Amino acid sequence: MKVSVEIITGTFIDTEVNENATVRELKEKIATEVQLSVSRLILVVGHEEERRMVTEDEDEKKLKDLGVREDSHMYLFFKHPDLVYKEEKPQGKEDDASMKEIAESKRGNGEEDEEAKEKTHGEKEDTAMKNGEEDREKEKKNVEETKDNEDGKEKASEGEKGENEMDMVS
CATH class of the missing domain: 1.20.5 (Single alpha-helices involved in coiled-coils or other helix-helix interfaces)
Structure with missing residues (x-):
């Protein structure tokens, strides 16, 4: 099925996913497209008043169970790399992509890690x-x-x- 994902920057990603695809699978496709780690992506699904943010514990849910159909329109937001790093650090996870993003973010801000x-x-x-x-x-x-x-x-x-x-x- 074809879905359209609007990024907060105003750009669109039109992608094709399997009927039984999970939220995680869609996020992985998008992550490759936008060159960010999956852990930074926040997906918003639904129509008009029914829109809601998909939580991380719903990543294994099927898109169709969340109401995503052919030609559905979704929104994509990003977590700040520092926020992702702080969330992952206590769990002992260290995503290389997230670490790289944090370093680049801090360099961009003139900060040191x-x-x-x-x-x-x-x-x-x-x-x-x-x-x-x-x-x-x-x-x-x-x-x-x-x-x-x-x-x-x-x-x-x-x-x-x-x-x-x-x-x-x-």
Whole structure:
């Protein structure tokens, strides 16, 4: 059956789907067309006052069970990539397409990915701690060497004093 999907941008996608196609199958076709991950797509079906958003738990429902028929007109909206990422993260899912979209979205906004920022910050702290420890070790060594050198000079100086005193006695 042929269906028409109007994207929020005002463009249309006319596509052919099987009579028994599921919402997920339609979303997958659309996702390929608009080059976004399926998890970002929000589909709105129905006529006039009966329009409603198809929820994610309805993705396995057949389109015909939702009232979609030949030449049906639907609307498509998109979730912001950050929203998708926040929804998926607790479940342990990481969609590569979503991650790429988030990165591109943030780059477009001049933002940095918070996780990357935190990771970099953590690495900098680790490096700083290691460097700080190394610096403290070097400083400790230098203090010990300086002390040893001073002790050596004092002993040498005492030795010279002793020789000078003996010269004076003779």
